[in-house]
Amino acid sequence: MGLNCGIVGLPNVGKSTLFNALTKTMAAEMANYPFCTIEPNKGMSAVRDSRLKALASTAGSQNVVFSQVEFVDIAGLVRGASGGEGLGNKFLGHIREVDAIMHVLRCFEDSDVSHVHQVVDPISDAEVVEMELIMADIDSVKRRLPNLEKAIKSGKEDKGKLVVLEEILKTLESGQPARSAIGSVDPEELKQLQLLSSKPVMYVCNVEDTNVVGGNALSALVSKMAEARGSKCCYLSAKLETDVLSIDDEEERRTFLAEIGMEEPGIDVAVRNMYALLDLITFFTVGPKEARAWPIKRNTKADKAAGVIHTDFEKGFIKAETTSFQDYVQYGGESGCREAGKMRFEGRDYVVQDGDVIHFRVNK
Ligand SMILES: Nc1nc2c(ncn2[C@@H]2O[C@H](COP(=O)(O)OP(=O)(O)OP(=O)(O)O)[C@@H](O)[C@H]2O)c(=O)[nH]1
Ligand SMILES: [Mg+2]
Structure with missing residues (x-):
């Protein structure tokens, strides 16, 4: 950005x-x-x-x-x-x-x-x-x-x-x-x-x-x-x-x-x-190596948000496994959210929200 x-x-x-x-x-x-x-x-x-x-x-x-x-x-x-x-x-x-x-x-x-x-x-x-x-x-x-x-x-x-x-x-x-x-x-x-x-x-x-x-x-x-x-x-x-x-x-x-x-x-x-x-909001990626905040303009769609991480991610976008920040913490992370039904599978047109924790699935 x-x-x-x-x-x-x-x-x-x-x-x-x-x-x-x-x-x-x-x-x-x-x-x-x-x-x-x-x-x-x-x-x-x-x-x-x-x-x-x-x-x-x-x-x-x-x-x-x-x-x-x-x-x-x-x-x-x-x-x-x-x-x-x-x-x-x-x-x-x-x-x-x-x-x-x-x-x-x-x-x-x-x-x-x-x-x-x-x-x-x-x-x-x-x-x-x-x-x-x-x-x-x-x-x-x-x-x-x-x-x-x-x-x-x-x-x-x-x-x-x-x-x-x-x-x-x-x-x-x-x-x-x-x-x-x-x-x-x-x-x-x-x-x-x-x-x-x-x-x-x-x-x-x-x-x-x-x-x-x-x-x-x-x-x-x-x-x-x-x-x-x-x-x-x-x-x-x-x-x-x-x-x-x-x-x-x-x-x-x-x-x-x-x-x-x-x-x-x-x-x-x-x-x-x-x-x-600057009208920026944040989405997060979280893994064992790092938890990272990414800046995007408000109203950015999921594929463009993926592109902020890597341009190839935008091209190869499949879906965005998304949880809210609150759910992520409350249900103890990705697998906990999945079990509790708190994980959403969003497509490329999804408008990313401030605080979303996203795991992008991409074609490499
Ligand atoms: N007492 C006090 N002095 C300050 C403070 N902030 C800056 N100064 C002093 O003010 C002087 C100018 O500070 P700078 O940060 O160089 O000011 P500037 O706005 O960048 O100035 P130019 O680049 O010349 O436009 C320095 O001597 C600083 O130590 C403050 O909060 N309190
Ligand atoms: Mg100065």
């Missing part, structure tokens, strides 16, 4: 720190000055799913393999980026390539870390970044219009396309992101335009390490704003997440988190939220 998330925000808000925690690499250079990151860094992050452990212990699997999503650490965006300010167009180009946006907002006070606008104000920061995306989109829609009009005149294109583009332009010019035009425009057509402000977004509030339980006043404001815009929001401390990761011993790490009052690292929650934002 080539789906990826771009980490976007103003300079110096903690994007690279978060990226490093997410990908557990210290590859991206961190520094307390704006524009430290110029080339985007890419890395994978595990989507931690507690169901996998339960499946592995039911089947006695030796290993667990989580789904992964790719994160791209993009350099800070500044006011005027759409006009080329601060390496603007280059950054916007990187955002164009991602499927969803993780918008990091600084919600921590720290006089040692400079803020490009001198004040910590996540709502206005969010607006600055979003306005740049909207302006870049206005530009790209306007550039398309003359060609489209020509193509319609010569009968090469349908007039409906122009109506869609004009509707989107109206939305953008009123200061709204293209994604808010979804009610009046076909989502597929919108997607094809690859507009920056049409990508799904989740806000991540980077709060003080003392505010990781419950957030703070600033993250509360962001949460309200996100709700009003129909977007998701979560909070964490990028710095604290880095500290958590520096503890190698799993038990020690859990104790550390428990002392703070956290059940799991904030990045694990954030990654799961991004996974859902």
